[in-house]
Amino acid sequence: xxxxxxxxxxxxxxxxxxxxxxxxxxxxxxxxxxxxxxxxxxxxxxxxxxxxxxxxxxxxxxxxxxxxxxxxxxxxxxxxxxxxxxxxxxxxxxxxxxxxxxxxxxxxxxxxxxxxxx
Amino acid sequence: xxxxxxxxxxxxxxxxxxxxxxxxxxxxxxxxxxxxxxxxxxxxxxxxxxxxxxxxxxxxxxxxxxxxxxxxxxxxxxxxxxxxxxxxxxxxxxxxxxxxxxxxxxxxxxx
Numbered sequence: 420x421x422x423x424x425x426x427x428x429x430x431x432x433x434x435x436x437x438x439x440x441x442x443x444x445x446x447x448x449x450x451x452x453x454x455x456x457x458x459x460x461x462x463x464x465x466x467x468x469x470x471x472x473x474x475x476x477x478x479x480x481x482x483x484x485x486x487x488x489x490x491x492x493x494x495x496x497x498x499x500x501x502x503x504x505x506x507x508x509x510x511x512x513x514x515x516x517x518x519x520x521x522x523x524x525x526x527x528x529x530x531x532x533x534x535x536x537x
Numbered sequence: 538x539x540x541x542x543x544x545x546x547x548x549x550x551x552x553x554x555x556x557x558x559x560x561x562x563x564x565x566x567x568x569x570x571x572x573x574x575x576x577x578x579x580x581x582x583x584x585x586x587x588x589x590x591x592x593x594x595x596x597x598x599x600x601x602x603x604x605x606x607x608x609x610x611x612x613x614x615x616x617x618x619x620x621x622x623x624x625x626x627x628x629x630x631x632x633x634x635x636x637x638x639x640x641x642x643x644x645x646x647x648x
Contacts, residue, residue, distance in 0.1 A: 522571060
């Protein structure tokens with residue numbers, strides 16, 4: 420069965436870095452687009468970064484461009500989100516998800532919480 | 538990356554039908570047949586309910602249906618049940634050179 424397990428969240432100070440990981444299993448990882456979605460406390464969902472199955476195209480939320488980098492290791496079925504220069508507004512639960520169609524994510528991880536606070 | 542517009546709340550009694558709208562622009566909802574709807578219960582990950590405007594993933598009851606007219610997509614929940622009470626989010630493809638966008642979410646209350 421498809422499983423996505425995020426890790427790497429935590430409490431950090433503004434300006435620091437974190438790397439989120441998402442371990443995927445139960446499907447042919449390289450064949451699917453993979454996404455990071457976040458949800459700030461009490462707020463709605465927000466696409467953060469997407470990495471399409473072509474292995475080339477990536478897109479980012481405007482507010483994270485230049486600070487966040489999405490990457491994938493198809494050999495080890497891993498998705499990553501490198502987050503640098505974190506801001507308090509990046510505080511959220513971060514989910515990784517696997518696509519079925521464009522922005523139609525059929526499988527989601529349980530989420531990992533990131534808190535940026537001084 | 539402008540958010541899609543959803544009503545903040547909707548409600549209906551058990552057994553009734555309720556429709557939630559999602560308004561975008563010709564650059565997203567109106568331009569592509571890639572609108573999805575997610576259901577989210579408190580503290581849980583989102584669940585895909587409708588994709589490509591009107592397709593249901595395996596396991597989603599046929600009480601849930603989607604449609605689109607112009608720049609507005611809609612999610613209809615028929616035969617409302619208590620477990621349908623949740624937040625619902627729409628999202629749309631917005632072109633191959635930019636990120637997709639979510640709506641602000643609609644809290645569905647089953648009275």
